[in-house]
Amino acid sequence: MSQSTLPAHHAQEHEHQPSHSVFGFWSYLMTDCVLFASLFATFAMMAQQFAGGPTAKDLFNLSDVALETALLLTSSLTFGFAMICAQRKNTGAVLAWLFVTFLLGAGFLWLEVHEFAHLIAEGAGPQRSAFWSAFFTLVGTHGLHVTMGLVWLVVLAVQIVKKPGMDEREVRRLACLSLFWHFLDIVWICVFSFVYLASVV
Amino acid sequence: MGIIALGVAFQVAQIVVSVIRRDQPAYRDVTGDPWEGRTLEWSISSPPPVYNFAHVPAVLELDDFAHAKETGRKETRSFRDIHMPSNTSAGFFVGVFALAFGFAAIWHIWWLAIAGLVGIAAIVIGYSFAENAGYIIPAATVKATEERNRPPKSPAQAGAAREMELEVL
Numbered sequence: 001m002s003q004s005t006l007p008a009h010h011a012q013e014h015e016h017q018p019s020h021s022v023f024g025f026w027s028y029l030m031t032d033c034v035l036f037a038s039l040f041a042t043f044a045m046m047a048q049q050f051a052g053g054p055t056a057k058d059l060f061n062l063s064d065v066a067l068e069t070a071l072l073l074t075s076s077l078t079f080g081f082a083m084i085c086a087q088r089k090n091t092g093a094v095l096a097w098l099f100v101t102f103l104l105g106a107g108f109l110w111l112e113v114h115e116f117a118h119l120i121a122e123g124a125g126p127q128r129s130a131f132w133s134a135f136f137t138l139v140g141t142h143g144l145h146v147t148m149g150l151v152w153l154v155v156l157a158v159q160i161v162k163k164p165g166m167d168e169r170e171v172r173r174l175a176c177l178s179l180f181w182h183f184l185d186i187v188w189i190c191v192f193s194f195v196y197l198a199s200v201v
Numbered sequence: 202m203g204i205i206a207l208g209v210a211f212q213v214a215q216i217v218v219s220v221i222r223r224d225q226p227a228y229r230d231v232t233g234d235p236w237e238g239r240t241l242e243w244s245i246s247s248p249p250p251v252y253n254f255a256h257v258p259a260v261l262e263l264d265d266f267a268h269a270k271e272t273g274r275k276e277t278r279s280f281r282d283i284h285m286p287s288n289t290s291a292g293f294f295v296g297v298f299a300l301a302f303g304f305a306a307i308w309h310i311w312w313l314a315i316a317g318l319v320g321i322a323a324i325v326i327g328y329s330f331a332e333n334a335g336y337i338i339p340a341a342t343v344k345a346t347e348e349r350n351r352p353p354k355s356p357a358q359a360g361a362a363r364e365m366e367l368e369v370l
Contacts, residue, residue, distance in 0.1 A: 159329070162330075
């Protein structure tokens with residue numbers, strides 16, 4: 001069978017259909033929604049099941065959680081700035097905003113790990129009661145998503161450094177990560193409201 | 202137990218016989234549709250070409266392929282260049298690391314589980330750096346492939362002829 005290898009730009013001109021990546025990524029986010037919905041439902045069921053152990057009121061430190069929330073919300077804003085710069089093909093500004101986003105995300109994670117360590121040291125690890133199992137599963141899953149997002153962000157930043165033209169492919173990938181990042185932000189707002197605020201009230 | 206063993210033996214025998222007699226005319230399928238299939242997978246030639254479908258199938262009826270054969274509806278679109286994705290071994294290696302990870306997770310071999318996960322991540326990330334520009338199969342090649350495996354036939358006859366062949370065996 002005769003075939004020829006193509007340079008990238010030719011392939012793009014030849015492609016009959018635009019890429020479906022962003023649509024596919026939306027579909028993935030919807031399945032992730034189902035995952036978080038089931039974890040939230042589990043948490044709601046376990047909200048009072050402390051098994052005689054420490055309660056949420058005893059241990060939650062709302063001012064730290066508020067700082068985490070502020071970091072994550074701000075990182076969504078800075079990612080938005082990165083996307084605006086990407087549309088304008090301003091590569092340097094994109095990388096700068098991605099760097100700020102990374103710092104804010106890493107700060108969020110650092111606070112979260114700190115909080116987890118504090119809870120476990122107080123005897124409220126995931127094995128202590130149904131409440132703490134549900135808490136660590138839900139908040140830990142969100143934290144794992146943020147960690148993956150940070151790895152992804154670094155990979156994209158390296159790709160943009162290697163190919164600074166902000167071509168269609170780079171912008172499309174950045175758009176997918178942007179969707180992911182904002183999605184995690186929305187999930188966190190639910191975590192903040194239903195897990196932290198609701199448990200303390 | 203004995204019956205299961207017999208079943209296994211016949212399955213092996215079937216594969217051996219198929220391999221030994223693969224070049225005999227009665228064993229060769231040149232139509233892509235030896236059993237009068239009703240669904241779209243039988244509409245492609247045999248062996249299946251790398252691009253699978255020369256055109257994206259236009260489905261107008263339930264069991265469209267059967268309907269097309271019954272009413273004599275023919276594909277009228279002309280052949281076009283087909284843009285294929287680049288070949289890659291990434292999926293194979295992800296599978297190898299996923300196997301290692303699955304085994305390690307079941308048996309609690311944590312260093313291997315971590316190595317498996319890191320391996321999967323490294324391959325996926327490495328693959329994301331590839332150009333993946335693909336290649337083009339020219340329309341003429343597509344046409345030749347489709348026509349080589351499609352001797353002109355009327356489906357009903359081909360089915361009957363096929364039964365004759367099998368009876369002769």
